[in-house]
Amino acid sequence: MIRNISISTFVNIIFALAFVSIFLTFAIFIRYDKERYDLSLQNRYELIAENFLILFQDHPNAQRLNELYKKFNVKPIEDRDRKLEIINNAQELKITQNYLGTYRVYRFDDIYYIYVQRYGYNIILRDTKQHNYNVAFIIAGFVLSLIVFIFLYEILNRKLRPLRLLNKQIIEFSNGNRDIKLEYKSHDEVGTIAKNFNEAINIINNQSKSKDLFMRNMMHELKTPITKAMFIAETLDDDKTRENLQRAFRRMDDIIKELATVEKLTSQNTMIYKEKINFLAIFQKTMELMLINSENIEQKIEDFWFEVDIYMMSIALKNLLDNAIKFSTNKKAIIEANKNIIKVISYGEPLKNELSFYTDAFYQEDKRSSGFGLGLYIVKTIVNLHKFKLEYEHIDGKNCFIIKLLNYN
Structure with a gap:
């Protein structure tokens, strides 16, 4: 304790x-x-x-x-x-x-x-001798001790005040304020920490700017040749070859879109713009993004109203449904929704690892080869931004990804 x-x-x-x-x-x-x-x-x-x-x-x-x-x-x-x-x-x-x-x-x-x-x-x-018990000296000693005590307490508080300010500024930095600069005047341990933290902030900001610049340039440079390649693939006479190339280019285009979404979600200026909307409108937007036949998705929806970022929530549902269909045994998915939860269900084998393994942006080959890529990472990030909660369970041969709509502060 x-x-x-x-x-x-x-x-x-x-x-x-x-x-x-x-x-x-x-x-x-x-x-x-x-x-x-x-x-x-x-x-x-x-x-x-x-x-x-x-x-x-x-x-x-x-x-x-x-x-x-x-x-x-x-x-x-x-x-x-x-x-x-x-x-x-x-x-x-x-x-x-x-x-x-x-x-x-x-x-x-x-x-x-x-x-x-x-x-x-x-x-x-x-x-006739005076015998009044006099506590004046004892009280004087107590008052003197109390003054020294308060003096020491104030000195210690003054020494701790920069530390409390430093902690407050670090929390502000962790909440997204990258422009913060720690002020320090002393040359003690607190001043040294503040100085080193300022240097760390500068390094992080420089790396973040370099990363953002690299991501934007890379996506811009890749987008143009992929678009050209898709047009060229349309001219091929061999249907099978044309279909395989188009599938590969579409996958590359999807990866770029995912990277763009990740770049937006991890940006220091990440903000969500909530609007009050009914769930069926979000689901309709999701279907437009997926470009698939709605017959592959069984709907068990009790329509309700909630406040969300329309685009981001549609992206999250799209990724969940894409994964559900992709990894299901019958290439179909079930979506259940009410005012408390949104559940995406599909038949298939249970996940081999904990959900947290798949909700991190992949850095390892085994995550990439598992096929989940950045999809669940994007879902988790969007859910967290809305202060919802993402859970997973496997029941009766079915994978269930659940978004709990109650706020989890």
């Missing part, structure tokens, strides 16, 4: 976890520091109470009591009503009894009091 998330998301997750860790660390530190503080106060008041209880054993005079008051920064409460108010209303924090006597620790109006009792003595001491 981690491998599927973007770098930016991963960095955000890491920093979010780091922020939570910092927050929890300071929260735990404050808690334990407060406990340490309370324990230190407890030890202080225990020490004060024991010193006074020990002194009470010797029946001290006022001078000795004053010495202890100064030593521990405490002051006795003389007013009886104030004593009662503290005892009745203060928060009792601790009570301890031992062989020396009893003492209690109170907190009232954020001031600590120690109530020491021993037979013959009863005194309430006010702690």
Whole structure:
């Protein structure tokens, strides 16, 4: 799962976890520091109470009591009503009894009091030393850590920003924008990648232009001699020879048309012009392109309306029907169509390879010799441009090529 998330998301997750860790660390530190503080106060008041209880054993005079008051920064409460108010209303924090006597620790109006009792003595001491727990330094440390944390996060985001822009431009390039030029100012790894990608774009554009120029020149140069050769073949007296030559020249002409279609489909400016049209009109256009007797095609069509590029969809159906008739055992094909699917069916042996083997433009001799050539590649490309889906299945001795008309984004 981690491998599927973007770098930016991963960095955000890491920093979010780091922020939570910092927050929890300071929260735990404050808690334990407060406990340490309370324990230190407890030890202080225990020490004060024991010193006074020990002194009470010797029946001290006022001078000795004053010495202890100064030593521990405490002051006795003389007013009886104030004593009662503290005892009745203060928060009792601790009570301890031992062989020396009893003492209690109170907190009232954020001031600590120690109530020491021993037979013959009863005194309430006010702690004059300031003991307010101050978290200002801890909060200051947390704020400072947070500022450093945000500063580092912003620095990392600035370093990643060119990478996000680079990714966006690469996606734009992959979607067909060949004129894009990546901007880079830094000399780090991102800048190096952008520079190399610009060079790669230039190479690809130059190769694409060379390929387009070669294809157009080649098709133009081949078209003229093939046309002349077909006229010359018409003059031959031998019917069989004339028919064989004409079939060969027609095949060459079909190959040129296929190459022209491939060149158009693979062009950087490939666009489809969708129009709302009923399927029977597309089928009629397909039959005009095939120039065959419609009796060879059994029709099971439920007419419907859809939005397609009329010319391209007719080419796709033509190639499917051509292949169906060419490779069928009875030289016939069946076409079924409704608003969900278009299916071209013919009797014959199943394909020896997966459909993807035949929907790539052939580069290998075994693909060329199989007879499928560029036909299925053109079909697949047109189907993809319309965001339809091409599938194949072999059922009951029949090959079925299916165009699913639902959108597959």
